[in-house]
Each structure stands twice: as structure tokens, then as C-alpha cells.
Amino acid sequence: MASGVKPRVKVPKTAAAGDSITIKTLISHKMESGQRKDGDGNLIPRSIINRFTADFNGENVIDVTLEPAISTNPYFQFDATVPESGEFKFTWYDDDGDVYETAKQISVS
């Protein structure tokens, strides 16, 4: 499933120290549930993103375990505290062992 997987994140570019900011993330992924059958009646094997994490300067913001009941193109919105300037790191873990990462800088005044 490594092809066509594309993460998107929305993080403000600036914030005041200690602010709570809202983050949105979306990754293009089929999230094949393992419940569906193909045209010949055979079960299509499960293939999902099973974990998503967001960290800021090495400290965790949220750690999510995804099950097949999460919709295609998994979307998450959550808040984070930003004590200082630094980098958000977002990581998605695929059933097939692939790991997708993206990072966003934020400058805090």
C-alpha cells in the first residue's frame, strides 16, 4: 500500500508560548477493513493504518490506535500545547510495515 499514500497536516506557522493550537491531519489510504469480499466472493485481506502519533520536540501529543472501523483517508483533529519553537512530527504506521512521516515547524514568540 506504499503507493499513493499521501499525508496532509495543518499546523499554524506561529503561536504564542504556551498556546493551545488545533492540528488537523489526513492521510490518503484505503483502510481495507478485512470485512469486504471481492467479485469472486473471497475475503479481501485487511490493510489499514493501525497507529498514528504526533510529537512536538520529542514529547507526545497524541498516540492513536486505529481499527478497521476508521474511515478511508483517516482524519484526526486534536489540540497541542506549544511551549517553545520547534517541530511537530507526525507518524503513520501501515499494516504492511511501511511508516509514513511528515514534520511541520512552528515558531513561538
Added chain:
Amino acid sequence: MKRAKTYASILTVAVAMGATSVWADADEDQLVVNGEIEMITEAAAAEHLEYVDTVYSGWRFRSDETQAFQMDDFDNPAMIFVEKAQEVWDTVDGSEGKACASCHEDVESLKGVRAVYPKWNESAGEVRTLEMQVNDCRENQMGAKPWKYTGGDMANMVALISSVSRGLPISVAIDGPAQETWEKGKEIYYTRYGQLELSCANCHEDNYGNMIRADHLSQGQINGFPTYRLKNTKLNSVHARFKGCVRDTRAQTFSPGSDEFIALELYVASRGNGLSVEGPSVRN
């Protein structure tokens, strides 16, 4: 004097069973995307519409939750596909060593295009949809293989091209050399098809605002296409949707890209003249 909507129809049975006070005609919500693109979701019907006074975007018939998906480009899953198309836009393909960007530079240069398609092409002597024009570019300018009419690459590219026209009013020409095609499309719109003997008009003109089982019928406007459907979680092209609708009347459908669907697209697009381009929209 235009005829009022007819409620006397077999569909009213479903209405009686399914309708609650929650569902009625188009709601009063305002669509503003990203807090800046103000969409016209309600407009006086064009002169050529005989039986409808006001046209509404399908967005106005959706639940608040579904509506919210389209109000922010980040919340709109269709924008994933627009971003994919943006990469393709900049990527060279075919024997001529060209990308879309080689001629058109920034996709913003195509602002306004979506609003006037389908459109008469003088040199080709035919009405062309945006899909046809994209493939014409690919084959004759880029020396690249044409895309499948309703395939993912095509839907993505049409969504990208639509996205830069969002907010502009649909304004397709129906007169002059396009008139013959438009008349053909109109005839298809009012022709009953399939074992259920339903025309487009039976649902989308006579019964918009009513419930068809658990679904709130819209006017079937296409200003929001390509549209990301929650049902199949992908971009759906106009002709793919036409095919689904005709199939649901239990008829043999026309093919995407066929003369019949090109004519129908011109006619249905013209019914939305005055509404904003919304594509890529989000629907159920």
C-alpha cells in the same frame, strides 16, 4: 407562470413514510469555503428552465455534518486528489516532453474554464466536456495516452481545474452551434428510462426536497462535480454519476463519454447556470 412542483408521484409514497420535520426543501445554510470563497447555492432559474423558479446546489439538501466536510479545504477529502493532480500537472508525460504546466503554467490560468464547460469547440465542430478537452491536450499537445473517461487520473485533474473556478457562476452557452446538442440533452432529461420508467425530471425536478427512501432528493445539479462521496470515498465524475442514476432506473445505461451523456451534461449544466462552481464538492 411556471408550474409548481408536482407532488403527485409514486415517490410521494416514500415521502409519506420517510419524511420527518428534519427534512424539507433546501435548507437556509450559507456555503463559504475556507472562510473566503462565497458560494452561490441558490439562484433564479435561467430563462430556459420551464418548470423550476429557483435552482439550488445539492449542498443545500445535505445534513449539517456532510455540509461541514466542504466548508474547509482541509476537511474536504477531495483535496487529497486535487493535490495529486497538482503533481501530475507539473509532471512531463508523452512524446512531446511536455507537462500541463509547460503550456498553461500555473493552474490558476484556467480560472473560469470549469464555469463554461461543456462548450462548443469550433475547430473540432463538436461540444466538448472538460474531460474531452483534457484528453485532447494529452493526445495532441503532449503526445501522451488519453486517460479513461471516468478514471482516477481524469477525475483528479478535472477536480484540480474546477477548484480554481470555485465561487464563479456556472455559465454554459446553449445557443448557436451548441443548441442542437443542448436540445438532445433536454430530450434525454425528460425521457423515462428503464423498468422503473423514470426520467431525470421525475426525481430531480418533480420531487427535489422530498425523500426517496432515506435520501433527501436534490435537484441533481452538477456544479459540484467532481464530487467526493462519503458512500464510496472517492471522486466521482459527472458521467459516472449519470450512469449510476440511469442504472438505478433499471435501464441499460449510456457509456461515459458517449454522445448522449455529453448532451445530457450540457443540458444539466445549463440548468445550474447562476450557481457557483463548487467542484470538488462533498456529498453523501
Added chain:
Amino acid sequence: MQLTRRDLLIMGSVGMATAALGVTPALASLTDDEIAKITGGAEVGAGDLSVTAPEIAENGNTVPIEISAPGATMVAVFADGNPTPNVVTFKFGPLNPTHAASTRIRLAKTQNVVAIAQMEDGSFQKASANVKVTIGGCGG
């Protein structure tokens, strides 16, 4: 024996009630089993935990939900009418100020979305929202 229309109606409703009794606990138990795995059988109360979901979802394939769990370290979400009830688990890190999250989930039919939160003091809270899932007008 003559059966009147009234008799038939009574028999029908008893039958339906029986069927409901037979089915509902079986379905609920899948979710209950999963909840018990988290709580270890500890008491589950109510509190600030909330689940926000549409009363009616236009399509069960993509249903937006929001969880708010002030004071929780972890929230697990279940759908009690899905073939497998587990939906998602959120663990909140030190840089999470609100302990709230939104996502989009799949619901196979009309059912409850149930959230179980583990609080900082080790106690548990539960909240749920009923979502009616509709089907398309003509399968298209």
C-alpha cells in the same frame, strides 16, 4: 382454536420482544467484553467524558465523531453494532491540553458509539451517542 386478529398481534409482539431479548445482549456483550478488558471489571461512572456524533448519518461509511475527555489519559471508542466493536483508542501525551479528538468512522447500521475513558486517578468513565445510519435512496 380460532385465532383472532388481536391474538395474532399479541403473539407477534411477544415474539418480537423475545427476539429482541435474545439478540441485544449478545450484541452488547462483544462491546462489554472489550470494555471489561480495559476496566478489569472495575466500576464505570459518568463524568465530563462526552461523545458527539450526528443523530442521523447520511452515510455510515464516513461518520464524523468527536470525543472530549478532560482529565483522561486514554479513551477507547466502540461501535456496538459493528461486526467488530473496536473503533479507535486515543492516548493523550503531556503536550495535549484538551484531551479531545475528532475523527471519521464506519458504522454498519444504526447503533451506539460508546467511549470508555481511563482517568488520571485510575477510575473509568463511560459515555455514548446513538447514531441512526440511513441508506441511499436507490442504491446509487
